[in-house]
Amino acid sequence: MSYFFQIVVSGVVVGSIYALAALGLVLVYKSSRVANFAHGQIIAAGAFITYFLTVTVGIPIFFSFLASMVITFFLAMSVERIFLRRLIGEPIISVIMVTIGLGSIIDGLIYLTPFGTENYSFPQFLPQAPLTLGGVSISWTQLSGVIITFLLIGGFSWFFKKSTVGISMRAVSDDQFGAMSVGISVPRVFGLAWATAGLSAAAAGCIIGNITGLNFDTLHSFGIIVFPVVILGGLDSILGAVVAGIIMGLIQQFASGYLDGNWGLNGTGDVMPYIILLIILLFKPHGLFGVHEIERV
Amino acid sequence: MKNKNVLFLNALLVLAVMFAFTATANAGGKVYKLGMSLAITGPTSDAGNPYAKGTEDYFKFVNETKMLGDDTIDCTIRDDQYKTDITKRNFEEYLDDGIVMYLNYSTGSTLGLKRDFEEEKIAVLPASYHAGNLDDSNYIFLPVASYSEQLVALSEYVVKNHKGEGKAKVAMFIHPSAFGRGPVDDAKKAVAAGLNMEIVEVVEHGKDLDNSAMLKRLMSKDVQYVLSHTVQSPVATMLKDSARLGLTAGSYGEAGKLTFLGVHYTGGNDLIALAGDACKGYVWTCSFNLTSEKNEGTTKQLALAKKYGRDDKAANSHNYAAGIMVAQVATEAIKRAKDAGLEINKENLYKTLNGMNGKNSYSPYTTIGPVTYSETDRAGVDALQIYSVQDGAFKKVGEPIQSEYMTKIK
Numbered sequence: 228m229s230y231f232f233q234i235v236v237s238g239v240v241v242g243s244i245y246a247l248a249a250l251g252l253v254l255v256y257k258s259s260r261v262a263n264f265a266h267g268q269i270i271a272a273g274a275f276i277t278y279f280l281t282v283t284v285g286i287p288i289f290f291s292f293l294a295s296m297v298i299t300f301f302l303a304m305s306v307e308r309i310f311l312r313r314l315i316g317e318p319i320i321s322v323i324m325v326t327i328g329l330g331s332i333i334d335g336l337i338y339l340t341p342f343g344t345e346n347y348s349f350p351q352f353l354p355q356a357p358l359t360l361g362g363v364s365i366s367w368t369q370l371s372g373v374i375i376t377f378l379l380i381g382g383f384s385w386f387f388k389k390s391t392v393g394i395s396m397r398a399v400s401d402d403q404f405g406a407m408s409v410g411i412s413v414p415r416v417f418g419l420a421w422a423t424a425g426l427s428a429a430a431a432g433c434i435i436g437n438i439t440g441l442n443f444d445t446l447h448s449f450g451i452i453v454f455p456v457v458i459l460g461g462l463d464s465i466l467g468a469v470v471a472g473i474i475m476g477l478i479q480q481f482a483s484g485y486l487d488g489n490w491g492l493n494g495t496g497d498v499m500p501y502i503i504l505l506i507i508l509l510f511k512p513h514g515l516f517g518v519h520e521i522e523r524v
Numbered sequence: 525m526k527n528k529n530v531l532f533l534n535a536l537l538v539l540a541v542m543f544a545f546t547a548t549a550n551a552g553g554k555v556y557k558l559g560m561s562l563a564i565t566g567p568t569s570d571a572g573n574p575y576a577k578g579t580e581d582y583f584k585f586v587n588e589t590k591m592l593g594d595d596t597i598d599c600t601i602r603d604d605q606y607k608t609d610i611t612k613r614n615f616e617e618y619l620d621d622g623i624v625m626y627l628n629y630s631t632g633s634t635l636g637l638k639r640d641f642e643e644e645k646i647a648v649l650p651a652s653y654h655a656g657n658l659d660d661s662n663y664i665f666l667p668v669a670s671y672s673e674q675l676v677a678l679s680e681y682v683v684k685n686h687k688g689e690g691k692a693k694v695a696m697f698i699h700p701s702a703f704g705r706g707p708v709d710d711a712k713k714a715v716a717a718g719l720n721m722e723i724v725e726v727v728e729h730g731k732d733l734d735n736s737a738m739l740k741r742l743m744s745k746d747v748q749y750v751l752s753h754t755v756q757s758p759v760a761t762m763l764k765d766s767a768r769l770g771l772t773a774g775s776y777g778e779a780g781k782l783t784f785l786g787v788h789y790t791g792g793n794d795l796i797a798l799a800g801d802a803c804k805g806y807v808w809t810c811s812f813n814l815t816s817e818k819n820e821g822t823t824k825q826l827a828l829a830k831k832y833g834r835d836d837k838a839a840n841s842h843n844y845a846a847g848i849m850v851a852q853v854a855t856e857a858i859k860r861a862k863d864a865g866l867e868i869n870k871e872n873l874y875k876t877l878n879g880m881n882g883k884n885s886y887s888p889y890t891t892i893g894p895v896t897y898s899e900t901d902r903a904g905v906d907a908l909q910i911y912s913v914q915d916g917a918f919k920k921v922g923e924p925i926q927s928e929y930m931t932k933i934k
């Protein structure tokens with residue numbers, strides 16, 4: 228039975244981290260309807276900034292972590308201001324192409340540093356002995372990842388539901404012209420959406436980097452790995468990202484635990500989430516919590 | 525008449541200048557062009573980057589110390605970001621430049637350009653030790669034993685040192701690519717040829733954040749040894765998960781636990797940095813000397829890195845040693861061809877490499893054994909050293925080994 232529960236715990240851990248990594252994509256899409264293909268690069272940048280501040284500058288890792296979130300907050304805001312602001316009102320595909328280009332530029336910039344090519348790891352700052360209960364174990368790294376994920380996601384949910392800025396961001400998401408007509412600054416909302424996405428990406432990068440080690444190739448691939456999570460959750464739903472992330476994590480772990488190695492199957496942990504995604508999308512094309520917009524002519 | 529004299533003097537002057545230039549050129553010696561294409565950025569650049577530094581530094585050293593007399597080696601090194609199309613373009617441009625030998629990198633591009641190497645009849649030293657590189661190929665020379673040979677030798681090591689009753693139960697943890705899959709078939713052939721172990725499962729990993737399910741599954745199948753053939757990062761994550769779950773063997777082959785072993789690209793200092801204490805006891809095969817086991821070769825390697833201002837990380841990397849090694853082999857081939865009075869061209873370097881055996885074998889300071897090539901043997905260093913992580917560093921375990929079963933299954 229501990230085998231089953233271990234898989235459940237691992238699935239929830241992995242799913243939570245997917246949800247956090249997906250959060251940035253949701254935040255940008257929620258306000259601007261743009262899929263950000265440079266998200267993985269921002270995840271990696273956040274992780275490397277934390278490493279740099281901790282190891283090179285010598286700041287305690289907790290403060291480095293906070294500082295990297297602040298830095299990526301402003302970094303992402305600057306990116307929006309410099310590259311994307313002028314594309315407001317342009318076709319969405321143009322904006323998406325710019326995010327792809329942006330990803331290449333950030334790739335190039337990171338390749339200019341040693342972080343682009345070498346492996347690093349954060350100094351150990353959490354207890355090494357795992358927490359074990361009834362044969363089920365979870366490492367402190369994983370547990371802290373889950374806690375940070377739920378704190379951030381809870382915070383963002385509150386922000387969008389209760390704060391004036393959050394509500395104005397939702398208003399922009401629903402109808403840009405309508406939002407403008409009531410005095411909401413759409414460019415400011417876009418900037419904030421990118422900034423908050425940058426902040427969550429940094430958090431995700433640090434957590435993933437603490438588990439896998441800091442390797443640029445691995446870190447930035449999570450920008451793509453979590454796309455199915457976002458699609459399954461319904462592109463613009465924070466709750467959807469959380470639920471879909473955990474579903475994906477659980478499917479992955481259960482497939483790996485029960486299907487792989489049997490009946491000649493292998494690698495189902497990587498494939499099954501996509502199969503389930505396709506099946507769910509057949510019945511719910513807008514994802515589990517996506518908004519189904521009805522346009523009346 | 526006066527004009528004629530001036531004209532004659534001018535002509536003499538031009539001739540004198542031309543002669544002087546020619547003489548200077550001869551004094552400068554010949555320049556032998558080589559080309560290298562590898563992943564300095566992009567996937568696997570954690571290996572490619574120090575590899576490129578090793579090659580670059582050694583050729584600089586050859587030229588500065590006049591190892592080839594007045595002749596020099598001009599090796600252009602270009603980044604291909606692990607993309608075969610860029611590798612192909614680089615290779616074609618190198619051919620236009622008149623290279624006499626080519627240094628390649630990835631398994632994918634080596635397999636992809638195999639036909640081109642045959643057509644151009646140019647000797648190639650790749651960083652990929654994939655045994656499939658040698659199939660239907662005459663011009664690819666593996667620097668060291670193939671991944672297959674390493675995995676089979678490691679399997680033999682498992683069988684010889686197996687603790688417990690019955691067959692050793694093994695799982696393979698491999699990269700989801702041709703690079704990862706190739707050697708598994710050879711390990712299966714070795715088992716079919718009588719190697720007393722059971723391959724319970726072959727796991728192709730993804731970008732996993734948690735390997736608990738996989739590790740628990742292997743335990744439920746009584747797997748005792750996990751043999752990895754991939755890169756360091758997924759191995760590090762697996763080792764950390766295994767340690768967290770309390771599944772890692774405290775000593776080699778401990779019953780009811782997992783003992784982890786791996787081939788060339790799974791180990792090295794990066795694995796220790798990534799996995800920390802979780803990689804204690806990890807067993808690894810490598811054909812290169814490691815700076816954690818100091819000897820004359822590693823002293824020279826560190827001196828070279830210091831001379832050219834490399835940081836400690838690059839200097840101590842076995843990939844830096846591997847990069848030096850291919851440059852050493854290329855330089856040695858040129859030197860021998862030159863000493864034999866042969867013109868330095870593709871054909872003669874190919875012949876020289878094929879003659880690098882017996883008393884003519886070559887022992888670079890970077891490897892644990894000599895490089896031997898012939899028309900029927902294109903894997904350079906056949907010997908493998910088993911290393912194990914002890915006190916935070918890879919330490920030698922016993923004497924170098926060689927696979928017995930590879931000859932049986934070839």
